[in-house]
Amino acid sequence: MSALAAALLQKIKTRQARTGVVGLGYVGLPLAVELGKAGFHATGIDLDPRKIAAVQEGRSYIPDVPTSDVRALREAGRLDATAEFAIVKELDTINICVPTPLRKTKDPDMSYIVSAVEAIAKHLHPGILICLESTTYPGTTDEVVQPILEATGLKAGRDFFLAFSPERVDPGNPTFQTHNVPKVVGGLTPACVELASALYGSAIETIVPVSSTRVAEMVKLLENTFRAVNIGLVNELALMCDRMDIDVWEVVDAAKTKPFGFMAFYPGPGLGGHCIPIDPFYLSWKAKQSGFDPRFIELAGHINGGMPHYVVDKIAEALNTKRKAINGSKILIAGVAYKRDIDDMRESPALDVIGLLHERGAQISYIDPHVPEVHGHEWSGRFDLRAADVGPGNFGQYDCIVIITDHKAFVYDAMVAECDLIVDTRNAIKQRAGNVFRLGAPHPQEEALTRN
Ligand SMILES: NC(=O)c1ccc[n+]([C@@H]2O[C@H](COP(=O)([O-])OP(=O)(O)OC[C@H]3O[C@@H](n4cnc5c(N)ncnc54)[C@H](O)[C@@H]3O)[C@@H](O)[C@H]2O)c1
Secondary structure, three states: OOHHHHHHHHHHHOOOOEEEEEOOOOOHHHHHHHHHHOOOEEEEEOOOHHHHHHHHOOOOOOOOOOHHHHHHHHHOOOEEEEOOHHHHHHOOEEEEOOOOOEOOOOOEOOHHHHHHHHHHHOOOOOOOEEEEOOOOOOOHHHHHHHHHHHOOOOOEOOOEEEEEOOOOOOOOOOOOOHHHOOEEEEEOOHHHHHHHHHHHHOOOOOEEEEOOHHHHHHHHHHHHHHHHHHHHHHHHHHHHHHHHOOOHHHHHHHHOOOOOOOOOOOOOOOOOOOOOOOHHHHHHHHHHHOOOOOHHHHHHHHHHHHHHHHHHHHHHHHHHOOOOOOOOOEEEEEOOOOOOOOOOOOOOHHHHHHHHHHHOOOEEEEEOOOOOEEOHHHOOOOOOEEOOOOOOOOHHHOOEEEEOOOOOOOOHHHHHHHOOOEEEOOOOOOOOOOOEEEOOOOOOOHHHHOOO
């Protein structure tokens, strides 16, 4: 190990290293807080002034990060936030956690990574460790990040250190959070991986070093493609079960009693979140550049992307039993976040379902204890929607309630008791009531439907 690398290793071990995190979102803020808790001084760099102000005032805006943690670190003088990249001059390590969305054409949008790395490059100095964490295609670290940083004249692996370590955070997961999810680390050189492992190892319980940045990049895409493909499979099974009058939920629950060789995935109204609907397309885009056509990813994308349309068909079928049409019906969407008990709306299938129902003339309202407003730019209707003030006692005013997200706070019994029709896309309602239509399950009996 070179003298430069040895000096940084020593600083990391003694917590003297000044750490930085670029991008203080769902991934970056928890990481900055873990670094602070591990005894480092952590500086968050973000372009969003609201996030900087919140951190500086000792407030958290990420549900998994308690405000008390941010406040305690601020009081201890171990956490700062700024929009100024000039701070990079004073930092020994930087973790990059900026967004990696898809363009409309499903091509990777690398603009956030490129702009963050260009801003870091202006202040790059010998002995610094740069770790990319944003989910991206294999080759990003050495094909995109390394050349921008080396354009300064400094050489990766010799003058500064470069690694990739995918983030695996699962927002809202009470058991697994940043500190206890094993961290895969790939470096450009053995010293790069050793330094990055030492940094993460001070804040995270288990480190899994791999042989290269490309392996580490591919690990994350395998994990998320695995989910996308398996969700696609079970969604297709749900469509099949619907046609065959078999309850897909009962099938999955029974199958998962097999103690080996099976892992339960559940159907739903479509994919959501910043990862599963997007990341596999980073891989397929890169694979196509090598002349390889990745069929599983495209097929899963096709099936999962069709689920909101299937949900709308199910709503039409339910309304039909009451001689009603979608056009003009009052429909309440229960849950718009992409999964249970979180506030994240990114890629939420609720946005597609609401858009499709709106196009067909439905009068849409929604309830979600975690999402007070759906902004016009988030969905095809282009106007703002505010969460309705509706609960037990006034569910009866709707022609149909559609459960898109099974938040624990919803009073399902009241929905079933008060509303004529429920379409349940999450198997949230355990009671087999005649007015409940579940995704991927047999229809309620005709005679049970005429309960007036
Ligand atoms: N959210 C998750 O559950 C999750 C899980 C695993 C991996 N990831 C990956 O982690 C990365 C970050 O995701 P996230 O959910 O934290 O995103 P996010 O949108 O919550 O946060 C990103 C932050 O980066 C900031 N930013 C954008 N450009 C910047 C720049 N040039 N300089 C400084 N700051 C900049 C934004 O203002 C924002 O605060 C993505 O690649 C994502 O795929 C996310």
